[in-house]
Amino acid sequence: MAGARRGRESGRMTRITDVKTVLVTAATGKTGRRVAERLAARGFAVRAGSRSGGTLFDWERPETWGPALEGAELAYAAYYPDLAAPGAVEALAGFGRLAAGAGVRRVVLLSGRGEPEAARVEEALRVAVGSGVELAVVRAAFFVQNFTEGALAQGVAAGEFTFPAGSVAEPFVDADDVADVVVAALTEDGHAGAVHEVSGPRLVTFAQAAEELGAAAGRDVRYVPVSEERYAAELAGYGLPEPQAAWLAGLFASLLDGHNASVTDGVRRVLGREPRDFADAVKAAFAPGAGA
Template identity: 80%
Template sequence: MTTNTDVTTVLVTAATGKTGRRVVERLAGRGLEVRAGSRGGGTPFDWERPETWGPALDGADLVYVAYYPDLAAPGAAEALGAFGRLAAAAGARRVVLLSGRGEAEAVAAEEALRDALGGGVELAVVRAAFFVQNFTEGFLAEGAAAGEFAFPAGAVAEPFVDAGDVADVVVAALTEDGHAGAVHEVTGPRPLTFAEAAAEIGALAGREVRYVPVSAERYAAELAGHGWPEEQAAWLAGLFASLLDGHNASATDGVRRVLGREPRGFAEALGAAPGPLAPGAVA
């Protein structure tokens, strides 16, 4: 594939998130002008404040879209449609969208963005598996560091993907030709159950880490007990339960097809992560 060298500005939405900050780092390392959009950053961008979208898009040639809280969330398709119309009007040439693997609602949001962009803007979609980094810098990090985490996944396996691999695929789709219309489904090299993931975390950290399977209802109640609004807690728990019912339990070759190398394994990705799960660390 050829790399485009005429890029002036790249807008990265959710630029402080797991993939967003990694995409920013990689693009900046290539000498590109990066506009890091976030709620409190130099480029104000907030999915809940549509008035921030237009100014952030103004002059952006390439755009990375990471929607918060999730493409399967209520209202996501409408938001992506509105954003896409603004992006097309602002003159964006190429858009890469982060999506969820096996999420029917997310596909509806993908289509809304594709329709809004029209034929004049290239769109590539990166559908990612469950991030390894959810255990190190996400919602499971506190429990994993403390030695026990509860989650509504039962004994289902998941091919956890490294957020760094996702960022590498996103950057390739943004900066290389040949990805227009592509849907890249990216996973790690092999599926693990959450119990197996806990064992690998424990082996790396040198201490026991336990996974406690719970029902979606129990998980929602625990979220509500930690201050989440009940409706939002129920939605999130239901989303996790629907994604982890076995239909996503196989690995893909998406990373290899885009990058020409194998994806990082679970332990390798964990070992590269700073913080309480680093080798020899204690909670």
């Protein structure tokens, strides 16, 4: 609660009843889309920031940030491709300065659990926004939806996916739970200065994930562990530039080396309920009409 006290002492504690406009960056992404939908349902005026949407916002084009922030009172920052990417520190620091200058009163940052580089970005943003902006950080585990909406979905649909994760277990988190935590941090008091680490309720290996995906989809799904180098080669074979493929494969391998193999109570502390289990989340994804 120290962070909440700091927010109140700054004299800028946001009264949500006064808030009209929220900028949601990466609003077509896994969490951005869900956050935007939830905020709109609550009556907020949502600026759905994306490279091709109604509000132009592109992390690779800093000139789009200021106009998107102008007049917004809350902002959700979901950086693409990842906070561990080169240039992320500078980007979020610049975004933070613009947000503070535009009068944004509260920012929630999506971060990665167990990523040292992400922690440096968090601090850069914290310094950039200063004491006049409430900042909360949501550090998320590996998304369940990476198997159903993201990079692994094509392999899952074909019955076999590869990944450089060996036999490590991960507390996969449902993107809907992440979105609920983000919305709470944006719209409720008491989150200023907080760092919420969110995960699913249990550890699941990738082989177990394949079994549970297969059970939900009604077909066999197999996980094939591969080396970092082979995975980079596969990504390059799909057309990703070799330097980016090598960086992405290295990021996955570093995150899935076992240091994140523990569950957190972040969802329960923020929302007062348990996070959704992996099996339940993939059943929902493969339910009739869900589109997975």
